[in-house]
Amino acid sequence: MGLFTGGEVWTGGFYELALEYEPGVAGGLVSGLHELWHLEGFDGCYLDGKREPADQPRHEFESSLLSAGHLLGIAAFAGGAQVACGSCTVQETDGSDWLVFYFPMGALSNAYPVGGFPFDSANHESWRIPLDNWLLSIARRIFPRAPFVLSLVGSEASGNIHAADLAASGVPSARYEGLLVPVAGALEWHPRTEADG
Numbered sequence: 001m002g003l004f005t006g007g008e009v010w011t012g013g014f015y016e017l018a019l020e021y022e023p024g025v026a027g028g029l030v031s032g033l034h035e036l037w038h039l040e041g042f043d044g045c046y047l048d049g050k051r052e053p054a055d056q057p058r059h060e061f062e063s064s065l066l067s068a069g070h071l072l073g074i075a076a077f078a079g080g081a082q083v084a085c086g087s088c089t090v091q092e093t094d095g096s097d098w099l100v101f102y103f104p105m106g107a108l109s110n111a112y113p114v115g116g117f118p119f120d121s122a123n124h125e126s127w128r129i130p131l132d133n134w135l136l137s138i139a140r141r142i143f144p145r146a147p148f149v150l151s152l153v154g155s156e157a158s159g160n161i162h163a164a165d166l167a168a169s170g171v172p173s174a175r176y177e178g179l180l181v182p183v184a185g186a187l188e189w190h191p192r193t194e195a196d197g
Contacts, residue, residue: 002052003074003107009084010049012105013118017135018158019099019148029089030063031146032099036087037061037073039141044073049084075103077134081111090158099148100158101138103131118155125195132178132191139180140187151180154192 003009021028037044038061045059047068065071066089075085084107090098108114112127132153139151149163154177161177171179171190179190 003082003084004046004049004052004072006110008106009110010104010106012109012114013156014100014102014104015108015131015155016103016152016157017101017138018152019101019139019142019146020150020152020163021097021099021148023091023095023097028146028148029091029097029099030066032142032148033066033071033087033089034061035142035146036099036101036138037071039138041076042073042085043076044085045071046073047071049086077111083107083111092159096149096159096162098158101135123195136178136180136189143182143187147182149182153178153180 019032021032036042043053045061045065046053046056047059048056049072053074059065061071070086070088072084072086074082076082083103085101085103087099087101090100092098105114105117112131114124114127115122117124135153150161150166152158152161157177161172161175161179166181171181174193175190176192176194178192181188181190
């Protein structure tokens with residue numbers, strides 16, 4: 001089965017690491033993407049999800065690739081599993097800039113027993129907790145060189161909570177996403193409290 005072209009790799013929604021950057025900060029998104037795509041364990045960037053990586057050019061990340069929209073790649077998990085992944089950026093009108101790193105649920109099914117998540121009633125913690133921790137480690141590796149104001153980990157996470165919300169009201173007691181919050185140069189992790197979504 002192909003990493004990009006097998007079955008329903010790019011379907012089923014997305015499980016995300018979303019990094020929030022202050023709007024208009026020079027180099028925020030670009031620096032974050034540069035750090036992401038140069039991390040050990042990643043193979044990218046590729047531009048065509050309909051062709052296997054071996055059948056298309058591989059691009060070193062540079063700012064001109066922002067115009068491509070989605071940048072695609074392969075992430076290597078412990079144990080040898082390789083999973084298709086991607087990144088995109090979202091610039092909110094009168095809001096934040098987001099760097100979104102994602103796994104399509106169809107691709108994740110090649111490494112984890114995702115079942116019908118997030119639409120079924122099964123307990124998915126057996127794979128979500130390790131995946132959350134893996135994504136958390138990525139955010140921690142990016143932060144020193146491309147600091148963000150908030151990181152969210154979870155299903156379709158980007159934009160659901162903003163750093164400004166935390167400044168106004170604190171960390172919510174009920175949350176569907178894990179929050180990685182910069183505080184005085186350090187990062188505080190607040191895991192999800194709700195299992196669904």
